[in-house]
Every structure is written in C-alpha cells, then in structure tokens.
Amino acid sequence: MTATDPSGLAQLRDALRQFAADRDWDQFHSPKNLASALAVEAAELLERFQWLTEDQSRNLAPAELTKVREEMADVLNYLVRLADKLDVDLVAAARDKIELNAIKYPVETARGSARKYGE
Amino acid sequence: MTATDPSGLAQLRDALRQFAADRDWDQFHSPKNLASALAVEAAELLERFQWLTEDQSRNLAPAELTKVREEMADVLNYLVRLADKLDVDLVAAARDKIELNAIKYPVETARGSARKYGE
Amino acid sequence: MTATDPSGLAQLRDALRQFAADRDWDQFHSPKNLASALAVEAAELLERFQWLTEDQSRNLAPAELTKVREEMADVLNYLVRLADKLDVDLVAAARDKIELNAIKYPVETARGSARKYGE
Amino acid sequence: MTATDPSGLAQLRDALRQFAADRDWDQFHSPKNLASALAVEAAELLERFQWLTEDQSRNLAPAELTKVREEMADVLNYLVRLADKLDVDLVAAARDKIELNAIKYPVETARGSARKYGE
Numbered sequence: 001m002t003a004t005d006p007s008g009l010a011q012l013r014d015a016l017r018q019f020a021a022d023r024d025w026d027q028f029h030s031p032k033n034l035a036s037a038l039a040v041e042a043a044e045l046l047e048r049f050q051w052l053t054e055d056q057s058r059n060l061a062p063a064e065l066t067k068v069r070e071e072m073a074d075v076l077n078y079l080v081r082l083a084d085k086l087d088v089d090l091v092a093a094a095r096d097k098i099e100l101n102a103i104k105y106p107v108e109t110a111r112g113s114a115r116k117y118g119e
Numbered sequence: 120m121t122a123t124d125p126s127g128l129a130q131l132r133d134a135l136r137q138f139a140a141d142r143d144w145d146q147f148h149s150p151k152n153l154a155s156a157l158a159v160e161a162a163e164l165l166e167r168f169q170w171l172t173e174d175q176s177r178n179l180a181p182a183e184l185t186k187v188r189e190e191m192a193d194v195l196n197y198l199v200r201l202a203d204k205l206d207v208d209l210v211a212a213a214r215d216k217i218e219l220n221a222i223k224y225p226v227e228t229a230r231g232s233a234r235k236y237g238e
Numbered sequence: 239m240t241a242t243d244p245s246g247l248a249q250l251r252d253a254l255r256q257f258a259a260d261r262d263w264d265q266f267h268s269p270k271n272l273a274s275a276l277a278v279e280a281a282e283l284l285e286r287f288q289w290l291t292e293d294q295s296r297n298l299a300p301a302e303l304t305k306v307r308e309e310m311a312d313v314l315n316y317l318v319r320l321a322d323k324l325d326v327d328l329v330a331a332a333r334d335k336i337e338l339n340a341i342k343y344p345v346e347t348a349r350g351s352a353r354k355y356g357e
Numbered sequence: 358m359t360a361t362d363p364s365g366l367a368q369l370r371d372a373l374r375q376f377a378a379d380r381d382w383d384q385f386h387s388p389k390n391l392a393s394a395l396a397v398e399a400a401e402l403l404e405r406f407q408w409l410t411e412d413q414s415r416n417l418a419p420a421e422l423t424k425v426r427e428e429m430a431d432v433l434n435y436l437v438r439l440a441d442k443l444d445v446d447l448v449a450a451a452r453d454k455i456e457l458n459a460i461k462y463p464v465e466t467a468r469g470s471a472r473k474y475g476e
Contacts, residue, residue, distance in 0.1 A: 008126020008127065008128070008210055009126045009127075009128075009210070011210075011214075012210060012213050012214065012217075015214070015217050016217065019217060019220070019221065022226045023224065023226055023229045023230055023231070024230050024231040025229075025231075027231075028289045030173035030174075030176050030177055031168060031176040031177060031179070031187075032168040032171055032172075032173050032175075032176035033173065033176075033288055033289060035161075035164050035165045035167070035168045035176075036165060036168075036284055036287070036288040036393060037288050037289075038161050038164065038165070038194070039158070039161040039162050039164070039165045039281060039284065039396055039400075040281045040282075040284055040285045040288060041161075042154075042157050042158040042160075042161035042162075042194070042281075043158050043161075043277060043278045043280075043281030043282070043396075044278075044281070045154050045157065045158070046154045046155060046157070046158045046274055046277065046278055047278045048154070049150060049151040049154045049155075049274075050271055050274040050275050050278060051266045051271060051275075052151055053151075053411070054149035054150075054151050054152065054410070055149075056151075057149050057150040057151035057154075058149055058150060058204070060150070060205070065205065065207075068150075068205065068207075069205075069207050069212045070212070070215075070216055070219075072198060072201065072202060072205075072207055072209065072212055073209070073212040073213045073215065073216035074216060075157070075161070075194070075198055076198060076209050076210075076212070076213045077213050077216060077217065079191060079194055079195060079198070080213070082191065083191060085177070086179070086184065086187065086188075086191075088184075088187075088188050088191055090191065090192070090195050091126070091127040091128070091130075091131060091195075093188045093189070093191055093192040093195070094131050094192045094195045094196050094199070095131065095134070096189075096192065097189055097192035097193060097196060098131075098134050098135065098138060098196065100189075101138070102138065105142065107141045107142055110142045110144075111142055111143050112142070112143040112144075112146075147408045152407055152408060155274060155403055155406070155407040156407050156408075158277055158281075158400060158403065159400045159401075159403055159404045159407060161400075162277075162396060162397045162399075162400030162401070163397075163400070165393055165396065165397055166397045168393070169390055169393040169394050169397060170385045170390060170394075172292070173291070246364020246365065246366065246448055247364045247365075247366075247448070249448075249452075250448060250451050250452065250455075253452070253455050254455065257455060257458070257459065260464045261462065261464060261467045261468055261469070262468050262469040263467075263469075265469075268411035268412075268414050268415055269406060269411075269414040269415060269417070269425075270406040270409055270410075270411050270413075270414035271411065273399075273402050273403045273405070273406045273414075274403060274406075276399050276402065276403070276432070277396070277399040277400050277402070277403045279399075280392075280395050280396040280398075280399035280400075280432070281396050281399075283392050283395065283396070284392045284393060284395070284396045286392070287388060287389040287392045287393075290389055291389075292387035292388075292389050292390065293387075294389075295387050295388040295389035295390075295392075296387055296388060296442070298388070298443070303443065303445075306388075306443065306445075307443075307445050307450045308450070308453075308454055308457075310436060310439065310440060310443075310445055310447065310450055311447070311450040311451045311453065311454035312454060313395070313399070313432070313436055314436060314447050314448075314450070314451045315451050315454060315455065317429060317432055317433060317436070318451070320429065321429060323415070324417070324422065324425065324426075324429075326422075326425075326426050326429055328429065328430070328433050329364070329365040329366070329368075329369060329433075331426045331427070331429055331430040331433070332369050332430045332433045332434050332437070333369065333372070334427075334430065335427055335430035335431060335434060336369075336372050336373065336376060336434065338427075339376070340376065343380065345379045345380060348380045348382075349380055349381050350380070350381040350382075350384075
C-alpha cells in the first residue's frame with residue numbers, strides 16, 4: 001500500500017473508495033458494519049464447501065471454482081475497505097501475525113498436531 | 120516485495136507455506152477446512168465490534184485497534200492460504216468483482232440506498 | 239425433549255430426522271458439516287441487519303421480519319439437528335450456561351458495561 | 358415448563374430477560390447486535406470442529422463434547438433473546454420452514470444429492 005505497490009492492494013483500496021463515493025455508500029461503511037459484511041461474505045464462501053468432503057473441496061469443478069473465487073474476492077474487498085477505514089497496513093499486519101504465531105506454535109511441539117488449534 | 124509481487128501477497132503466501140510445512144499442518148489445510156477457519160477468524164474480528172455503536176467503532180482505543188489488527192491479519196492469512204491451495208490470484212479476483220459489482224449496482228439507482236444490499 | 243415436551247423441540251427433532259431420512263441426507267449431516275451449515279445460516283440472518291442502524295433493526299417492516307423469521311428458523315433447525323446427532327439436551331444446556339454466565343458476570347461489576355463482552 | 362410452554366423456550370426467554378435486566382444490558386441488545394452475537398457464537402461452535410475430520414466430529418471426547426455443548430447453549434440463548442426482541446415464535450417458525458423446505462426440495466429430486474444445497 002505504498003509507492004512501491006502501485007498495482008496491488010493500494011489500487012484495490014482506491015477503487016473501493018471510488019466505488020463507495022460514487023454511490024454515497026460511505027455512510028453505511030462504519031467499521032462495525034464492514035466487519036459484519038466481511039463475516040457474511042466469509043460465510044458465503046464457506047457455504048460453497050459445507051456439504052463437500054475435504055477431498056471434493058480439493059477438486060472443484062471449474063464452474064464451482066469461479067463462484068468460490070468470487071466469494072474470496074468479496075472477502076478481500078471488505079477486508080481492504082475495513083483496513084482503509086482503520087488505517088491498517090494489511091500486509092504488515094499479516095507478517096507480524098505470522099511472527100507471533102511462530103512463537104505461539106513452536107515447530108517442535110506443534111508438529112503434526114491439530115491440538116494447538118483447539119485450545 | 121518485488122515488481123512481480125507488488126501487493127506483497129506472494130511473499131505472504133510463501134511464508135505461510137513454509138509455516139505449514141515446518142509444522143506438518145498441510146494435512147489439515149483442505150480448502151473446506153481453510154474456509155471454516157477463515158469464517159471463524161472473520162467472526163472473531165466481528166466480535167470486537169459487536170456491542171459497540173457505529174460511532175464507537177470509528178474511534179477505537181489503541182489497545183483495541185491492536186487486537187482488531189491481529190484479527191484482520193488472521194483473516195488475510197487464511198484467505199491467502201486458501202488462494203494458494205485453489206491457485207486463485209486474489210487481487211485479480213477482487214478487481215474482477217469490483218467490475219461485476221459496478222454493473223450490478225449502477226450509480227444512478229444505487230445512490231445512497233442500502234436497499235441494494237438487502238436483496 | 240421429553241415426554242412432557244411432546245410439541246416443542248422434540249417434535250422438531252423428529253420432523254428433521256424424517257426430512258433427512260426421506261432424502262437420504264444423513265450422509266451429509268456429520269456434526270462438522272452441521273456446525274458449518276449453522277454458521278452459514280447465522281450469517282444469513284446477520285446479513286438482513288448488516289446495513290441497518292440499531293434503531294432500524296428494532297423496527298423492521300413486516301416483509302423484512304418475515305425473512306428474518308425464516309433465517310431464525312434455519313438456525314434453530316440446524317441447531318436441533320446437531321443436538322440430535324450429539325445427543326445434547328438443548329434447553330438443559332442453555333439453562334446450565336445461564337447459570338455459568340451469572341457467575342462469570344456478577345451483577346455488581348457487569349452492570350451497564352459492555353466491557354465484560356470484550357474480554 | 359408448563360403445558361403452554363412445552364418446549365421450555367418461554368422459560369429460557371424469561372431467564373434471559375431477567376439476566377439482561379439485572380445487568381442493565383438491554384441497551385446493547387438491539388436485534389442488529391444480537392444477530393452479530395449469534396453469528397459469533399455459531400462461529401465459536403464451528404471452531405471446535407474446524408480441523409477435525411467428519412468422523413472425528415462424530416466421536417468427540419467427553420471434555421470436548423462439554424465445550425461443544427456450551428457453545429450450542431450460547432447459540433440458543435442468543436437466538437431466544439433475538440426472538441423475544443422481535444416477537445417471533447421460534448418453534449412455529451421452524452415448523453413453517455420445514456414445510457417450505459419440503460416443497461423446495463421434493464423427495465424425488467433431492468434424494469441423496471448435496472446439489473440442492475449448492476444453489
């Protein structure tokens with residue numbers, strides 16, 4: 001989201017700003033509402049997978065993948081919009097979180113165990 | 120972050136691949152499971168806002184913003200991981216979706232109305 | 239869900255069992271999948287409210303309330319179905335949780351504060 | 358629980374009313390906020406299952422089932438609270454929805470297919 005990133009998330013952010021401004025939708029885009037919309041879109045993405053087996057989810061038909069891709073886009077767009085409103089650098093936040101998780105789940109103890117997730 | 124990865128997402132993708140490989144967690148990361156994890160993280164983000172007014176959500180205290188930023192990071196990380204598994208270019212998908220939405224919600228009819236969302 | 243409850247949740251449970259059996263859908267109804275479906279329906283319910291103000295959410299138009307009521311029904315039906323699969327007595331569980339919450343959030347300290355939710 | 362409250366939900370509703378009144382929490386319980394809280398609890402329930410296989414989800418250890426039961430209780434409690442605020446009869450709504458679904462998914466065409474869910 002800097003000058004070195006003219007065509008990535010910063011561009012998306014700008015396009016979403018324009019989109020909302022053109023429609024006078026900024027009034028609806030409080031962080032609270034955007035967080036709701038993001039959760040709703042994440043659930044719509046989950047809906048595409050809910051009755052599939054894990055193996056089926058690894059082998060989506062092209063038409064299904066197209067729909068999944070659109071839901072993923074919705075999630076990213078609301079996330080970028082929320083980050084804009086809260087002045088959060090998403091990629092830096094994600095990098096920081098990976099570092100925190102590396103401490104929280106040391107390789108030795110976490111290896112091959114889903115346990116760490118549960119608690 | 121290079122000219123071929125202007126958004127920094129490819130770098131995140133690689134870090135997340137390494138993170139999972141180091142812990143032998145790839146076995147848990149079916150698209151179905153990643154979509155669940157993404158929805159769960161989106162809900163954890165929403166939880167930070169659920170009892171706030173919209174105005175309060177626009178004025179988070181620094182400590183609260185730090186937590187919100189971490190939840191946003193979790194959402195992005197699972198989204199990037201899912202995109203990796205499904206070979207989806209997130210930024211391209213998001214751009215395409217903005218174009219689709221521009222057709223779905225023409226400026227003239229959508230202006231200032233939350234209606235378009237409802238249906 | 240006992241003999242003293244012939245027309246409430248136990249009846250729903252039985253109707254849902256029959257519905258699934260008639261369609262051979264039991265194969266899809268693992269607790270994992272039902273929990274996903276429940277989360278998806280809860281998000282569809284949330285979607286009806288996401289762009290409303292709190293006041294608007296207290297004054298739904300009749301047509302909108304009808305849709306909200308249907309989404310609430312979907313949530314209850316998946317919850318009852320999951321409870322059936324896990325042999326959980328929902329009403330007893332809910333009563334127990336209210337008692338736990340009464341300890342967790344004593345009247346004196348929780349009074350009028352949304353804080354307790356946050357942490 | 359009387360003959361006029363066969364499901365026990367009216368008793369839950371009354372207990373939840375008292376719980377909120379004692380803590381002066383009614384101010385936070387707009388339908389919009391309750392729908393968010395419900396979605397968050399449904400996601401916490403899903404979190405217990407997200408890394409499990411479907412078979413593992415059918416065979417929860419007792420300690421895990423206890424936690425799942427608590428999350429199910431949270432979902433029901435917020436659902437009952439929302440129904441109270443919107444004056445919705447949950448069991449009647451659920452029955453009506455089963456009838457609608459019976460029309461939407463006729464036995465002949467829906468038999469054994471997860472397709473009907475997808476669209």
